[in-house]
Amino acid sequence: MSRVQSAGEVLEAIQKVKAGATAFCTNFFPVQSRLESWVAHRELMAELRDCAAFFLRKDRDFAHLYFCAANPSALGRELGQVPAIATDKLATDLIGPEPSLAELLRLTEQCGFRRYSRLVRLARTASAVTPPTVQAPDGIELAVEGDAPEILGLIERSFDRFADQLPTLYEIEAALAARQIFIIKQKGEIAALLFFETQGLTSTIRYWLVASHFNSRGFGSALIRHYFLSQSAVRRFILWVTATNENTIQKYQHYGYAPDGLIDHVLVNEPAKT
């Protein structure tokens, strides 16, 4: 693996694989700005192989594995040859409609990965009926720069590092600058937060949480109602949630979200399981 020096290097590697592709397959869908940020923060490594390219993005004590391959058999052949699989903690995501993922799941499992989590994507159109508004607690505010470390700590304690694409401190700071984190504070402590990303007519909830000792006070529902009201130009709301987290899925369904058919299988390798 060698460190990626520019976003162009990544695109060039992908193009090389695509050029000979008969049934191109990938789990790498980077938005240009995010890709540039990973490169600038020296988080991205790459390995070009025959008819396939692999990328590792450093994240805390492990790395996310991304791939693109000319066809599934090239993926199966080359993935097993990536040395990091035997030595480093890795997680990888297979995303698509469930039936389309069977072969990729089989190939990655043959190369030493094991299923770790399964996420479903939920979507809501803006025309979905929002339940009647109740009196929102006072105190919803936009988080500011000084809140970043506390937000990071809350997210890290509440979500899974392999499955939930946890943000870095610099991502949180960028979200704060973009006014995309709402919080409720109680006596100076962040009791609840909603972290989202809006791109044009689509908005994604990345993290919505209430600190455990502030449960049952209506903070979560106040935040999500405020979020919907604040995103009045958005037509499509989406998010990913763990498929087994029925309570959370029910909460989202209450606000008009429903599964849209996309699945994310998260797999980890042996070193990540220890």
Place this chain on the structure above:
Amino acid sequence: MKSVPEILQEIRPEFDFAASNDFINDGMLDSFDMMTLVSVLDKNYGISIQGTDIVPENFKNLQTIEALLRQSGAKP
């Protein structure tokens, strides 16, 4: 045979594609939608869009998608 606007409307019925000149920046199509669209266009027009052509610039608006179809051998 369905038209491109009809196909887009089936994939993302909540959006008015005629009102946008940049489907990607306007948040109307993401990477996954692009892959779905390629599969539907292939089937609908009896073509095979090349992997190298599956880039956001080719899915920016109706004109770029129609240019991609012509380049891929779709008959009008």
